[in-house]
Amino acid sequence: MEPEHKRKLHARINGWFAENARDLPWRDPECSPWGILVSEVMLQQTPVVRVLPVWHEWMERWPEPAALAAEPSGEAVRAWGRLGYPRRALRLHAAAAAITEVHGGKVPDTHAALLTLPGVGDYTAAAVASFAFGRRETVVDTNIRRVHARLITGNALPSQSLTAAEMRLADSLLPDADAEAVAWNASVMELGAMVCTARSPRCEECPVLSNCAWVQAGRPEPHYIPKGQAWHGTDRQVRGAMMAVLRQAEGPVLRELLLTGPVDLGAPAADSSLSPLGALHALSAPQEQLERALAGLLRDGLAELSDAGVRLPA
DNA sequence: CAATCGTGGCC
DNA sequence: TGGCCAAGATT
Numbered sequence: 001m002e003p004e005h006k007r008k009l010h011a012r013i014n015g016w017f018a019e020n021a022r023d024l025p026w027r028d029p030e031c032s033p034w035g036i037l038v039s040e041v042m043l044q045q046t047p048v049v050r051v052l053p054v055w056h057e058w059m060e061r062w063p064e065p066a067a068l069a070a071e072p073s074g075e076a077v078r079a080w081g082r083l084g085y086p087r088r089a090l091r092l093h094a095a096a097a098a099i100t101e102v103h104g105g106k107v108p109d110t111h112a113a114l115l116t117l118p119g120v121g122d123y124t125a126a127a128v129a130s131f132a133f134g135r136r137e138t139v140v141d142t143n144i145r146r147v148h149a150r151l152i153t154g155n156a157l158p159s160q161s162l163t164a165a166e167m168r169l170a171d172s173l174l175p176d177a178d179a180e181a182v183a184w185n186a187s188v189m190e191l192g193a194m195v196c197t198a199r200s201p202r203c204e205e206c207p208v209l210s211n212c213a214w215v216q217a218g219r220p221e222p223h224y225i226p227k228g229q230a231w232h233g234t235d236r237q238v239r240g241a242m243m244a245v246l247r248q249a250e251g252p253v254l255r256e257l258l259l260t261g262p263v264d265l266g267a268p269a270a271d272s273s274l275s276p277l278g279a280l281h282a283l284s285a286p287q288e289q290l291e292r293a294l295a296g297l298l299r300d301g302l303a304e305l306s307d308a309g310v311r312l313p314a
Numbered sequence: 315c316a317a318t319c320g321t322g323g324c325c
Numbered sequence: 326t327g328g329c330c331a332a333g334a335t336t
Binding site for chain 1: 328335
């Protein structure tokens with residue numbers, strides 16, 4: 001791409017960001033690298049509005065990695081609440097331990113070192129290196145991929161999996177200077193999240209509408225049909241319901257209580273479908289599926305067996 | 315590369 | 326109402 005065109009895109013998108021960016025706490029210049037790392041992990045597949053309250057709780061309770069590492073991993077899982085994908089909490093706890101033991105309590109400041117932390121992949125390593133340490137990193141998330149697909153490539157959606165071509169494109173668009181690159185990363189991501197959205201993009205608000213290859217091509221349909229994520233009747237649904245029971249429980253939960261279908265235990269109130277246990281039983285999952293779900297939780301370290309039953313890791 | 319892994323709001 | 330989707334990582 002011509003340097004002049006590239007420069008124009010930078011100016012327009014960064015200018016839009018300066019006027020329209022959300023005021024998110026992890027964008028505060030005072031936010032610590034730890035706060036930024038926690039936000040990035042929480043934001044993996046979870047919307048900002050749901051992350052906000054939990055992130056504040058975590059920062060107050062565990063202002064630095066060592067504080068989290070000093071507690072059982074089950075506390076991280078419980079404090080994760082309903083953000084989803086609870087093994088992220090487990091990995092964040094493990095990352096805090098590694099930071100404490102291997103990195104002197106400080107979040108590492110290079111992409112390579114960050115990549116060695118549990119739960120930190122290429123995106124998160126680049127995002128933390130860029131946003132927390134001001135490095136020039138090629139940050140590529142689902143928002144940025146979608147903006148590039150439309151603005152440059154002219155497709156409605158990015159390819160189904162991250163390709164080498166996409167990385168090269170992102171590399172070629174990244175400004176040369178560190179600070180410019182950091183601003184560009186944040187700006188394109190925000191544009192994708194707020195304007196160039198997956199469904200019904202708000203093109204009338206787009207600062208680069210006149211440059212958009214997808215719009216100029218007449219907004220062609222996607223080249224493929226995204227496959228939905230099955231939920232009802234799946235192991236994931238059962239795991240989720242089971243985790244809700246364990247999070248809410250004070251201590252161990254009787255194994256039979258988790259694995260048994262609806263049954264009159266003489267305490268009908270406790271089995272209300274409004275309680276986590278009631279919700280689990282209301283699924284009426286086959287015995288085999290319940291056992292498979294529990295085995296999965298134990299294998300993943302999200303739960304453990306004690307004399308008294310099943311509980312979060314202590 | 316494709317499957318797996320939560321949760322809830324929105325259209 | 327129900328499918329779609331969200332700042333991915335791991336196997």
